[in-house]
Amino acid sequence: MDFDYSIIDTVLKEWGYGASSIIPVLHAVQERYHYIPRAAFPYIAKQVDVGEARVYGVATFYENFSLEAKGRFIIRICDGTACHVRKSTPILEALRTELGLSVQKRTSDDLNFTVETVSCLGACGLAPVLMVNDEVHASMTEEKVHALIGELKTEVATEVVHA
Ligand code: FES
Numbered sequence: 001m002d003f004d005y006s007i008i009d010t011v012l013k014e015w016g017y018g019a020s021s022i023i024p025v026l027h028a029v030q031e032r033y034h035y036i037p038r039a040a041f042p043y044i045a046k047q048v049d050v051g052e053a054r055v056y057g058v059a060t061f062y063e064n065f066s067l068e069a070k071g072r073f074i075i076r077i078c079d080g081t082a083c084h085v086r087k088s089t090p091i092l093e094a095l096r097t098e099l100g101l102s103v104q105k106r107t108s109d110d111l112n113f114t115v116e117t118v119s120c121l122g123a124c125g126l127a128p129v130l131m132v133n134d135e136v137h138a139s140m141t142e143e144k145v146h147a148l149i150g151e152l153k154t155e156v157a158t159e160v161v162h163a
Contacts, residue, residue, distance in 0.1 A: 003039035034070040071107050071114035077130040080120035088128040094142040098149045
């Protein structure tokens with residue numbers, strides 16, 4: 001996929017061509033790609049007239065920015081205490097099995113799915129919990145994982161047909 005530089009241009013037009021625009025630009029890029037592709041760095045640096053290392057430094061400083069390619073659906077399974085006690089581990093294993101992922105391989109080759117663990121999603125009363133992008137799924141079970149992945153795959157397939 002070619003990088004879409006117009007995302008950067010749009011934000012810079014709104015925020016100005018200065019170093020203070022680096023964070024909003026990185027946010028916009030991440031929103032579009034779910035991570036910050038390499039191609040963004042030299043372009044942002046040139047437009048705001050700072051060194052590329054500085055833009056890279058901002059991107060690596062904030063935990064919310066990712067430099068690693070992520071899938072269209074980012075599935076975050078909670079492995080905090082409440083979820084762990086309510087058996088989040090078999091749910092994580094079921095997710096990885098369904099998607100052919102592992103501890104080392106977190107994103108599917110087709111870039112549709114990323115599976116990550118997080119330490120607490122702040123919804124312990126609904127444990128075990130996972131999130132698909134911004135959507136919370138409460139009281140998960142292995143059966144529910146199977147149904148959920150089926151739905152997400154159908155969604156991907158439908159989009160491909162209509163693309
Ligand atoms: S421990 Fe899972 S939401 Fe808090």
